[in-house]
Amino acid sequence: KNEVEQSPQNLTAQEGEFITINCSYSVGISALHWLQQHPGGGIVSLFMLSSGKKKHGRLIATINIQEKHSSLHITASHPRDSAVYICAANFGNEKLTFGTGTRLTIIP
């Protein structure tokens, strides 16, 4: 069965801390996505990757195909990073299977 699991469910940290959110999946995937959802509902795609590492500003996404695991890192976290971060995977087609999300709160 195609499954995506995220941890932790909730994460609270102080401003400036290095943040790591983890995602694991059950079987081989075609691509893995990291998404961000702010209060109010809108979802924005942060990264799509199938191997290695991608970086955009303070955000870094990595994937280890052998271990079926991906991480999203945020360096020098800021209160505006507070959001729900969602991991999702393509299992060989256009459809996405989603994790249940990680609620991140950054305290000033």
Add this chain to the structure above:
Amino acid sequence: DVKVTQSSRYLVKRTGEKVFLECVQDMDHENMFWYRQDPGLGLRLIYFSYDVKMKEKGDIPEGYSVSREKKERFSLILESASTNQTSMYLCASSSLSLAGWETQYFGPGTRLLVL
């Protein structure tokens, strides 16, 4: 910039009513998706369309139907709304690629309450 719009941000309907949720994208994307999002369950795919008049059932199609008469517009229909369809509904679109997967662009969501 890709823009995906949804007809309403908030909607309140009564049990048994027929409900239409509309989604429009302006980037000529082939693929369009309807999801619902519930606390603790994440996003779940209701229906997917890969071309005009073409559709595929997702993970939870029961109680829903869809219509795609024009490439830019994808409608979700609740034939007879029930209280267990109270949820956040999100539309997304993506372009077709040889690889078979692309970044999905999401609309702002419609929060539906069925009384």
